[in-house]
Amino acid sequence: MGSIFVTDSAMRSTRRSRRRSPTRRRGSLRLEKKPASHLLEIYSSFSNDTPQAVAERYTRYGDLKKDLAALIIESLEPIHKRYDELLADPVELRAVVARGAVKASAVAGEVYRRAAQAIGLI
Numbered sequence: 001m002g003s004i005f006v007t008d009s010a011m012r013s014t015r016r017s018r019r020r021s022p023t024r025r026r027g028s029l030r031l032e033k034k035p036a037s038h039l040l041e042i043y044s045s046f047s048n049d050t051p052q053a054v055a056e057r058y059t060r061y062g063d064l065k066k067d068l069a070a071l072i073i074e075s076l077e078p079i080h081k082r083y084d085e086l087l088a089d090p091v092e093l094r095a096v097v098a099r100g101a102v103k104a105s106a107v108a109g110e111v112y113r114r115a116a117q118a119i120g121l122i
Helices: 008-020 036-047 051-057 061-088 090-118
Strands: none
Touching: 036 051, 036 061, 061 090
16 A cells, blocks of 8 residues: 655656556556555545546556656645645644634544533543
């Protein structure tokens, strides 16, 4: 199982890691063959196409992996941009964290209240 990070250095490594994912060197892309099926599933998750539709567009694993890396990087670019913006502005970062804490507290407080009541703490 792998991970995708939105930090700059990890974003660059996404392209390398997708290219190095193991695949057969010969033959057509087939959904039932792993790891091609994994690559097709990942691609379809980012593109909203079905794995079958993605498989029909490719005859070579290398092309699929290259395009998958580009799609992942493009899809995560808005998140990466916002990440950089927040790191560059500590005041805004603290404000976002504070708003998130208020929202989480509202949800968690109710869950805690029900759990505490259920076990007799309140």
